[in-house]
Amino acid sequence: MSEYLIELKNISKRFGGVHALDGVSMGIRPGEIHCLAGENGSGKSTIIKVMSGIYTPDEGEILFDGKPVSRLDPITAVHKGVQVIYQDFSLFGNLTVAENLALNTYLLEGRGRMDWPRARRMAREVLTRLDVEIDVDAEVETLPTSGKQIVAIARAILARARLIVMDEPTTALTGHEVDALFAIVRDLQAQGIAVLFVSHKMREMLEISERLTVFRNGKKVAEGAMSDFDEPAITHAMTGLELDDEPYAPDIAPDTPPALEVESLSVPGSVDNVSLSLRPGEIVGVSGLIGSGRTELAQALFGMENATARSFRIAGQDAFPHSVQEAIALGIAYVPEDRLSEGLFLTQSIERNMVVSILDRLRRGLFLDRDAMRQKTEDMFSSMQIAAPSPETAVGNLSGGNAQRVMLGRWLLTGAKVLILNGPTVGVDVGSKAKIHHIIRDLAREEGVAVLMISDDVPELTGNCNRIHVMHDGRFVAEFAGADMTEDAINDSLKALK
Template sequence: MSEYLIELKNISKRFGGVRALDGVSLAIRPGEIHCLAGENGSGKSTIIKVMSGIYTPDEGEIWIDGAPVGSYDPIRAVHSGVQVIYQDFSLFGNLTVAENLAINSFLLEDRKRMDWARARQMAKDVLARLGVKIDIDAEVESLPASGKQLVAIARALLAEARLIIMDEPTTALTGKEVDALFGIVRDLKAQGIATLFVSHKMREMLEISERLTVFRNGRKVAEGPMSEFDEPAIIRAMTGLELEETPYRPDIDMTAVPALEVEGLSVSGLVNNVSLTVRPGEIVGITGPIGSGRTELARALFGMETAAARKFRIFGKDAFPRSVQEAIELGIAYVPEDRLTEGLFLSQSIERNMVVSILDWLRKGLFLDRKAMRSRTEEMFGAMQIAAPSPETPVGFLSGGNAQRVMLGRWLLTGAKILILNGPTVGVDIGSKAKIHQIIRGLAEKEGLAVLMISDDVPELTGNCNRVHVMHEGRMVATFSGDDMTDDNINDSLKALR
């Protein structure tokens, strides 16, 4: 019996003139919890598609259970026990949990009709094996992200998975849900099922994984037991650089007129009596479990939610934005958490994505001032340090970090004085994350921008914010500043809410 469930030996893959993988090897043992790390473009997605049979390598071999395989395609991968759970979970939202779980098995059996009794029993059995309770008659689209993920895992088990590959599995999960997922992964390990985590989240890598493999520029640059790594070592391997950030602690004039001052803001059933102050040059953080009301608060401040408040002042003047247009006119900008569906036009160029917020200012009669449009775009293109051939590059071709910088640039073109960032580095790799932090700090310190940063990444908040508020059930329940603003204190506060 082989030591390894699957081995990829000296795998290379090219796309045109680009070498996505350059002689990489990766081996996973039965029941192993393995983490694959690397920046965007490092080759992680390509190796996953090789493992799942979607891509055929140009060079190298794939071995299953100690023997080389010749033809290897998605069907062979599934029969070998390899299952991939992507970030979108690839489920049918309009079908029930039971239907989603049974459909693959029934298709393989070439069934013409649905066996409802058997489908329900299959669903009950596999969910019991996971030790979770989900309404098997609920439509999948009605489930939270954690529920959809459990359905995807259960579907993999029904396909007799021996290796489950999870791509950024905790992006949309609360802390409690992450703990539950890790418990399930450990249970899978006890059943001899291996898990390959693909993640950007350092703390989670260190907590759950037994072994780590790091890719950089299509090559494997580090591998070994997780006990041999710490956070700085992983960052060095991923980027080739020392990227330890010193905390942002500028001197803020606390007597200055606040850029944003809100008292008693409420959104029916979602936000309750919240008060908040952000001064020029200050970065104020908000965290809390998903569903705490933090996103609804951000949307209310940007005129996207119907809200009420005892006081709402912008630079000392009473002003309550009742629409997005009013918020923009008041100097407020909002970068949403889901930039792909709420913020960007992926098929359009960087230039068009940036200037869409200032079209009225660029209008010359019936036409746009093309010269001014290109001038403003190129200026922001450089300021945001966007890595792309030109402003004509479609945004859909950019990495997560560069796409996020396009969003920042768009709103800064409006002349905003108050910037609301919801999940500013979600899905962004380590190097881009540091650059985004650097840009935000520079805007606050040098331009006097007032920043409200909403994140579930506690180290991101403690490293960049002057104060951090914790929200729960629509209310501010704790505030940390000065020496009290530590990862441990904020995490303890969050754990108490679970």
């Protein structure tokens, strides 16, 4: 009897002349929580599609319970017990929880009509098995992200899953929701179900996983018990680099005048008398639970909210931005948390995405100065270290880290001196994350940009900020700096708010 539920031996997969996977071997044991890590493009998605039957490998062998499978297709993979939960969950938003959970079972049974009592009973039973309470008659589109994820897990259990693959399952979850998900994952393990946890968040890898496999450039570069790894070791395996983890400590004179100074800023229903000061070269952090008002604060500073303030000064001058255009003119820039829906034109080129905020400056009469536009884009393309064939590449073809650098480049072209970053590295792999942090630090230290960094990632804040505010119910309720600015202290402050 094989020790592995599924084993992949010497798997290779090519697309054209590119080796997406190059002689990769890995195995997952029954009831094991196994983490698969790697940067974007390392081969994680390809190996998932191989083990779920979507891709047929060019070379290699796939075994279930020690027995080789001659050809694995999606239907065979499902019958073998493989279920993949992608980031979009693949649920029907306009159907109820019960309908989503019963649908696959009914299709497999060849039923043409819904047996409502049975569907609700099935849904309640599987949710009870997960020890969660969700209204089985609620439409899925009305559920929070964590609720949708639970429905997707429940659906996998109803399909008699033996291995559940979770692709970046915590990207859109709060800290409390991550804890709840981990409890469910451990419960799945207790039921003998294996979980392949695909993530680039190292703290989560270390907390939830028993074993780790790391891919880089289509090859397996590390594997072993999670107890044999720490954050630097995982980072080195993923990137091949020794990344700088020194905290940000700018040399700013105490009497340096603020680049941005706001007193008693309020937004009805979300921000309540917040006062904030940012000096050139500072990176000031803001953390808080979902609903704390942090995003509304960022949007108010950028002229997107109906805000009031006792005073609002930019470089010592009274100036209150009542619109985005006024904020840009005052030298304020804002990078939103959801860059895909709020920040980027995915079908357009890197060049067009970068210059869209400075088109008025590039006009020569009725026409754009194409040479100036091209030069500015190429300079920023280089300084942002964007990995793409050229500035003509469509932004939708970029990785998350490169797309975020396009956003940063766009606003730096405006000459902004106050940069507001909301979730600057959400959905970004370790290597790109480190490069983005390096860029932000250089902007603050070398260019004198004042940065407001809003993030759920406490290590990101403590590693890059010289001061951190904790926000709750629209107010700043704690501030950390110097020796007091530790991960434990901030996490304790956040836990006290739950």
